[in-house]
Amino acid sequence: MKNFDWITPATAKEAVEACTAGRTFMGGGTDLVTLMKAGLVEPAGLVSLSRVTGLDAIAEDGEGLMLGARVTLAALAENTAVARRAPAVADSARNTATPLVRNRATVGGNLCQRPRCWYFRHPDYKCSKKGGDTCYAIEGENKYHAIFENTTCNIVHPSNLGPAFMAHDAELVILGPKGERKLSIHEFWVRPEEDMKTEIALDAGELITRVDLKPMPARTGSAFEEVNEKQSFDWGLVAAAVRLTLDGDKAADVRIILGAVAPVPLRHAEAEKALTGRVPDEKAALAAAEKAVEGATPLRDNHYKIAMLKACVKNAILMAAARARKAGG
Amino acid sequence: MQQHDEPTERVSRRGFLRGAGASLAAGGVVGAIQSDKAGTATVEPALQNAADVVALSFVLNGKPVAVKVRTGFTLLETLRDHLDHTGAKLVCDYGACGACTVLLDGVAVNSCLVLAVECQGRKVETIEGLAVDGKLHPVQEAFIAEDARQCGFCTPGMIMSCKSLLDRKAAPTHQETAEALAGNICRCGTYFNIQRAVDRAAKAKAGGR
Incomplete structure (x- = not known):
């Protein structure tokens, strides 16, 4: 991995202020570190969320559940309020990766992780997602690729929490240089036809700080x-x-x-x-x-x-x- | 246990490899400094660009260590290449196999996915820290008694995951053990023996045998 500035802000506001051009946020790093090892991203600086206060709480009130962006998948999978109030979310957290990865991987990171397509991940393939003009999966090895909406790019979105959050109409709280905004999870995803370079609707320097889930109706x-x-x-x-x-x-x-x-x-x-x-x-x-x-x-x-x-x-x-x-x- | 302050005549395989290459020789042991000697670490050539170097201190197996790292170092490479703790193994390097498992503030993690700079001020436990005064940890004893390994490459990581499990649950069920070890892969397929070793270690820790 190339070197980078290492910044450990104490608040979400400071984190957003520190995340200037060329820098990126780091939660658990389970995806980011592998992307950096492969040279797919080479950030000039990492803004660590590890010391940011208030991002690792799971709170419950009459309005529903509030999941901090740095809550780990392990904490999510073990939380009884999540299991009771959003069982699909608990299922999906439990199903993800391994216990070792779940101890590090976070809610925010799970939504922001990049696709696992082996052509995208391979440094030597300049596929359409990386500015090239070919999706190598169309003619190549495509066992793990998309079976819907797969004309231009054949990735599948790797997030487990994403579908579960959609089942619960999650709302994302996003902090950015222009302040805070809320975004429905249904509006969060970006198709390759809209923007090939990204999978999600976060602008530069924006950080997911929380995911809110409304209470389920009876029965x-x-x-x-x-x-x-x-x-x-x-x-x-x-x-x-x-x-x-x-x-x-x-x-x-x-x-x-x-x-x-x-x-x-x-x-x-x-x-x-x-x-x-x-x-x-x-x-x-x-x-x-x-x-x-x-x-x-x-x-x-x-x-x-x-x-x-x-x-x-x-x-x-x-x-x-x-x-x-x-x-x- | 390896000692950094007492050169010995004995030639180890690792020592031989270290001596064999100039770059390795220069970049071998940077840290593993006792607290009273903090700050005396030598700096490998790659670290001499001051802007790239971070002075890092954390607690490794109960002892404070200071080491200079590049921000791009993982915890695993820092342990293996700069602190001479080679118990945690480099295998897949992307969190799939568990051979690099260590405990970070008591939580089992893939050290290949942890940045060294994240460990500032924190506690890291590796396989090297389990035995106390030459007495093996109950999980280590149980692995030997149950022959819970063949080639041994997964063993340090496997044992750290077992320790983490038994720290949390005194008597895990077989299902719980299987789930807790799902991130540690043994290509020799010694899982049944590992299961028995966990059972044995749990009993030993409970005082029975």
């Missing part, structure tokens, strides 16, 4: 499911986050979000519609899951993702429904 459940090649340290082959509310015994206010299958996490309105108003049993779950995989455009080596995603969505629906039945109200 609501959520779940996150992921399929990996092996149990630990694997990015999902497919993932699904689901939330639904029971109206009588029928599903209402359904959210179905697909992960690891497109350049951004995909909320799937058609699949949601297929489940809405039906008893969320095995048959209805399968019907919705079939809707979710319609129109997939797999590449040479990732047709397997279609059947896998279908099973994943179905299982997430059934788990969310089971939790909704158990939930009070």
Whole structure:
């Protein structure tokens, strides 16, 4: 790794002031350090969040849950309030990487991590995401790549928390040079067609300080499911986050979000519609899951993702429904 | 335990390698300084650009150390190449294998993903610090008794993850052990023996045998 200025501010405001051109924020560093080792980013300075006060708290009140951006995935996975109030978020934190990585990786970093596409990660491939004019995955090795929205760039977004936060309509609190703003998680993702160089809607020098989750209505459940090649340290082959509310015994206010299958996490309105108003049993779950995989455009080596995603969505629906039945109200 | 202040006649493999190359010889042991000698570290050529050098002090296995590092050093390379603590192993270098596992303020982490500069003022524990006065830690004893290794390359990291687990849970279930060790890979496949070693160490720590 190249050398850099090392800055350890005490407050979020100081951190933003210190993060001038060429510098970048560092939370747990589990992604950033690997990007720096590969020479994909060479920041002139790192603004460490390690000493910034107030970023590592999980707070709960009538308004819901507030997750500090530097809360580790380990803390998120173990927190009982998160498990109770946003089960899909707890599921997704538990499913991510390894215990060693979860001890370091943070909420903010999970949302800001860069894609794992091996052409993007390889220093010798100047792919379209790195200013070139080719997506090497189209003709190349594409087992782990996108099966939706994959005409220009075939990355899949690697964030596990992203789909779970979308199921819970998370709101991001962002501090930047121009002050604080709030942004819905649904507005956070940037498609390659909009801007090839980034995956997220943060401007230069902006820092996520907090993620807010509103309380769930009564009789609501959520779940996150992921399929990996092996149990630990694997990015999902497919993932699904689901939330639904029971109206009588029928599903209402359904959210179905697909992960690891497109350049951004995909909320799937058609699949949601297929489940809405039906008893969320095995048959209805399968019907919705079939809707979710319609129109997939797999590449040479990732047709397997279609059947896998279908099973994943179905299982997430059934788990969310089971939790909704158990939930009070 | 390796001693930096007592040159010995014994030629170790690592010492041989260090002596074999001029650059290695110049850049070998920079730190591992006892607190009373802090500030006397030699600076390797790559560190002589003052702007790039950070004087770092932290507590390594209970002893204060001072070392000069570049900001671009990981904790792992600082331990191995500059503090002569080679227990933590460099294998994948991106957090996938766990061979570099150390405890940072008591929490098990991949030292290949931790920057050295992050450790200022903090506590780092490595495999070298587990034995006290020549007496092995119960986890080390248990690994020997259960033959919980073959090639041994994953062992230092594996043992640190086991220690971290047993520090948090006195009697982990097999499921809990499997989950806690999910970040440590053993290519020899000694997982069953490791499981037995954790069981044995838990019993030993509880006072039984």
